[in-house]
Amino acid sequence: MRLTILGGGGFRVPLVYGALLADHAEGRVTRVVLHDVDAGRLRAIARVLAEQAADVPDAPEVTTTTDLDEALRGADFVFSAIRVGGLEGRAHDERVALAEGVLGQETVGAGGIAYGLRTVPVAVDIARRVARLAPDAWVINFTNPAGLVTEAMSRHLGDRVIGICDSPVGLGRRIARVLGARPQEAWIDYVGLNHLGWVRGLRVAGRDQLPRLLGDSALLGSFEEGRLFGADWLRSLGAVPNEYLHYYYFNREAVRAYRQARRTRGAFLRDQQESFYAGTGDPDVSALDLWDRTRAEREATYMSENREAAGAGEREADDLSGGYEKVALALMRAIARDERTTLILNVRNGSTLSPLDAEAVIEVPCLVDAGGAHPVSVDPLPDHATGLVCAVKAVEREVLEAARSGSRATAVKAFALHPLVDSVSVARRLVDGYTAVHPGLAYLG
Ligand code: G6P
Ligand code: MN
Numbered sequence: 001m002r003l004t005i006l007g008g009g010g011f012r013v014p015l016v017y018g019a020l021l022a023d024h025a026e027g028r029v030t031r032v033v034l035h036d037v038d039a040g041r042l043r044a045i046a047r048v049l050a051e052q053a054a055d056v057p058d059a060p061e062v063t064t065t066t067d068l069d070e071a072l073r074g075a076d077f078v079f080s081a082i083r084v085g086g087l088e089g090r091a092h093d094e095r096v097a098l099a100e101g102v103l104g105q106e107t108v109g110a111g112g113i114a115y116g117l118r119t120v121p122v123a124v125d126i127a128r129r130v131a132r133l134a135p136d137a138w139v140i141n142f143t144n145p146a147g148l149v150t151e152a153m154s155r156h157l158g159d160r161v162i163g164i165c166d167s168p169v170g171l172g173r174r175i176a177r178v179l180g181a182r183p184q185e186a187w188i189d190y191v192g193l194n195h196l197g198w199v200r201g202l203r204v205a206g207r208d209q210l211p212r213l214l215g216d217s218a219l220l221g222s223f224e225e226g227r228l229f230g231a232d233w234l235r236s237l238g239a240v241p242n243e244y245l246h247y248y249y250f251n252r253e254a255v256r257a258y259r260q261a262r263r264t265r266g267a268f269l270r271d272q273q274e275s276f277y278a279g280t281g282d283p284d285v286s287a288l289d290l291w292d293r294t295r296a297e298r299e300a301t302y303m304s305e306n307r308e309a310a311g312a313g314e315r316e317a318d319d320l321s322g323g324y325e326k327v328a329l330a331l332m333r334a335i336a337r338d339e340r341t342t343l344i345l346n347v348r349n350g351s352t353l354s355p356l357d358a359e360a361v362i363e364v365p366c367l368v369d370a371g372g373a374h375p376v377s378v379d380p381l382p383d384h385a386t387g388l389v390c391a392v393k394a395v396e397r398e399v400l401e402a403a404r405s406g407s408r409a410t411a412v413k414a415f416a417l418h419p420l421v422d423s424v425s426v427a428r429r430l431v432d433g434y435t436a437v438h439p440g441l442a443y444l445g
Helices: 013-021 039-053 068-072 086-099 109-133 146-160 167-178 210-214 224-229 231-237 243-249 251-260 265-279 287-310 324-337 383-405 408-417 424-437 439-444
Strands: 002-006 031-035 061-065 077-080 138-141 161-163 186-193 196-204 341-348 361-369 372-375
Touching (some): 002 068, 013 031, 013 324, 031 068, 039 265, 039 287, 077 324, 086 265, 109 408, 109 424, 138 146, 138 324, 146 161, 146 341, 167 186, 167 196, 167 210, 167 224, 167 243, 196 210, 224 231, 424 439
Parallel strands (some): 002 031, 002 077
Antiparallel strands (some): 161 341, 186 196
């Protein structure tokens, strides 16, 4: 079984490889091809993986290449985990929006639109090449904004591309824990778009336990989303939103906190990773130790750099590293070995959420088997949630259209229609600001 990782020089690749090393079952991945546009980053990550594999006799063989077509040929699975424009690009996405007084964040609001506009053309090129060179391969997309990018790729790959995110599983796990339930035994009723979904129920042995949580202030105060959104608001909603909905429900506070921060999350990570990649050039240093220290620091700052002000508190140590590599591996296993399982994934809607068309990629529990991921039927969303989902999907469609046509007016429309951008004039200035700093947006003229 051959797995190709695009963005193979990326910082999180050792997490994926670590998960592969722990898999000894029949049909496991035996060959990993790392592709990246940056040969230096590939060398650094290859050093980390070699150290990880040192004491593992059946470790998957690793090769690296900067030739995309070579990487894709013969792949059974393709993980797409690229970051177009790098962390410097992310820092620009965040900063330009904050300078305009609107949310500057990796995937939500103006920052997410800028990231999408940069990423979609590259993702579409990858999808076209996969369709040509590895038509039977399954593509697992981690590249953010994951829902939008998965939809862009699905126009060329249909249901052979599946998007993943660790946040719904993490949320389900935290809710299950406070309720004293075993996460594996709980059915999580979650639906929406990526980074825009709600847990409406959590059933254990057929009984919904969420009402017990919503009725108990002490329980609500004892976990992250309970503190982040507050007991009263969660009761009003009758659901627990994905942490990213904090940017909608408490937008003003989030923007204020981010504007006051010394630097954005993207700028912090850019600086941190710069020193990691530079450090791996020293042959006397263990690349794995350096990676591990950097990862620990990244995780320790996940909440504190950004959301301390919101009162969510720190994320518990054993709840960090949300486990996106575990989701990816579980998905790959279920498909490769036809082991039926249920995972919350980003797939085409079909008839799941009736206000959206069949092609719209949504995030929803899916049954996975050798035939791929099949969304389960879910209860409809309440009107307020449908409103947000439809508004953000409409924005995503404008992003896809701007990327296809290169139209600047369409890019302005994408920003202007977003619920977190409060003026068409701001949208115009955002397009000017982003095109000035991002070489990847030159196509907008
Ligand atoms: C979660 C989200 C990812 C996002 C990441 C950001 O894992 O699901 O989509 O990229 O957080 O974390 P970072 O440490 O890069 O700020
Ligand atoms: Mn995510």
